[in-house]
Amino acid sequence: MAVALGNDAAGAAGMTISCFSMSPRSLSVEEAHQLLSSMMPAPLDIEAVALHCALERVLACDIVSPINVPAYTNSAMDGYAMAWQQGNYRFRLVGVALAGHGFAGPLNPGECVRVTTGAPLPEGADTVVMREQVELNGNDVIVLAPEKVVPGQNVRQAGEDICQGQTALTQGTRLKPQHLGLAASLGMAVLKVYSRPRVALFSSGDEVRAPGTPLAEAQIYDTNRFALHGLLTKLGAEVIDLGILPDQEGKIRDALQAASTQADMIITSGGVSVGEADWIKTVLCELGDIGLWRIALRPGRPLAFGHIGSVPFFGLPGNPVAVMVTFIQFVQPMLRHMMGQRDWYPQRFMAIADEPMHSRRERIDYHRGIFRCDEQGQLHVRTTGAQGSNILTSMVRANCLIEIDEHHEQVAVGERVTIQPFGELT
Incomplete structure (x- = not known):
């Protein structure tokens, strides 16, 4: 199938081009976000759930108070x-x-x-x-x-907290314990929420083995699927675990085609670079379309996004840190939108760098960092050490990402940098 790319002149003109004639220019992170925003699927269906089952679900309609809270003075x-x-x-x-x-x-x-x-x-x-x-x-x-x-x-006073007829909770609210308590104070036993997204997940590669099995020479354990499973579960998705797929075009094609009939999103890791055994892009071009391929960031440059039918597909990189970084930056916003959080944006703060940091112009670097608050209430941040995309301990030690924009090659000690706390995801 042909591919429409919004980042090239051909794509901007509405032309379609071959999957393998994509521009070698990487999209900026901002361009990638804009392109993904233009391809956001609609929020999922609405269902009614018991109040005690609504934690971390997203409210599908405003809750208008039927009573005063307090009900009496x-x-x-x-x-x-x-x-x-x-x-x-x-x-x-x-x-x-x-x-x-x-x-x-x-x-x-x-x-x-x-x-x-x-x-x-x-x-x-x-x-x-x-x-x-x-x-x-x-x-x-x-x-x-x-x-x-x-x-x-x-x-x-009666109605001091909430007046009868007042909007108490708004559509799109991700329900925390305090929200459930507020809904209970209004007498709500059932809430209307968006359905949980079903996400089909698999790893690919002949070198990848499941934990608990012996490793042969040149083999590695499947790290990415379990990290992604955890991230998806934290977000409230229902995971359809399809395991590990070998580097065989036919099996990958069959798996993607089957996943598109039972999932709201498909995520793979590995198989999206330029190696001769990387079949994800090839199969995706046959079954659907590709909307983007490469992004100017580190770690995580090789990233494919497209559709199989109407189902969005993310082909994430193979290195474990790159998988988590690209999930946080690109997959998370789309999933939250599908779950009804239409205006969600990651939190960003400014912090003082406690050590020098290095980057490269024309790309965004996401270093793994540890932020702290000093006695004056000012945020400081340092890296977790070695920043290779294969060094998963850099994520284990971290509580944030340090975002070094495309205009900086280095950050000096004492300079202010942007951080993204991991928050509820880790």
Whole structure:
């Protein structure tokens, strides 16, 4: 199948060109993001799930509060509720209001009731005085420091947190524990969320072996599939693990074709460079289309993206660090969009470099880094050491990526650099 490339003059003019006549120029990271944004699939279907099953799912519609929260005006602490009158510091105790059990009837001037935290305030009461700030004399409650009382103190007003009819949670929210608690406070037992994406995943290469099996000469263990499985699971995807495929065009073709019928996305690692046994691009050109191939970044330059039918396909590099970096930069945004997080962007902060760093112009380098906060609240960052794309320990030690843009060949000590914290992914 022919390929339409948006980065070349031919692609910009709407022409199609052969898969193997692609421009040798690598796309910039920004160009790659723009191209991928233009090819974003629609968000997935919507389903209803029980509240306790909704953690890390993405809300598919706004939640409008059917009630006030709090539902009624109540006490913020244990004490005495009264209608405060300036100059009056002696009140007659006429009853008790407990959480879940209110006081029947209104308060008359000069009366008060004992209240516990969360108890509804009786009609007429507007102020709560802490029990430590009063003295009891029979049925009389004497306020010890009336000049310090502020009318309305220690009272939670009805609707103070959320008013009835107010939008409490918005579509596209990735649900954390606090969101579930808020939904529960509104009485929501079921939430509408986007379906979890089904992602078909496999590694390729005759040299790759599954962990737990003996290695022959010139063989390596399959690292990438397990790292990707973890990243996908963290994002909330349902992984379809297709194992390891040999360097055989027919088997790769069959696997990709079958995966396109059962998955919302397909991810492979290895087989997308220029080696004679790298069949991914060849098969992808036969079954679908390629939208991009090479990106000016390190690690991770050889990266294929396209479609098999309507199913997006990512062919990631073979080196383990390059796999994780390209997943974070390119696969993650598309998956989040499919899950309903349409306006998601990675967090970026500025930090002071604690050591010199080297790069190359006309590409973005993603060093693996460790950031920290000093006593003044300023972020600092250093690398994890050797930065080869095969050195997976550089990711194990890291808590962020250090982004050195295409205009810099080096970063001096004390210079400010951009970092991307790993956040919830690692």
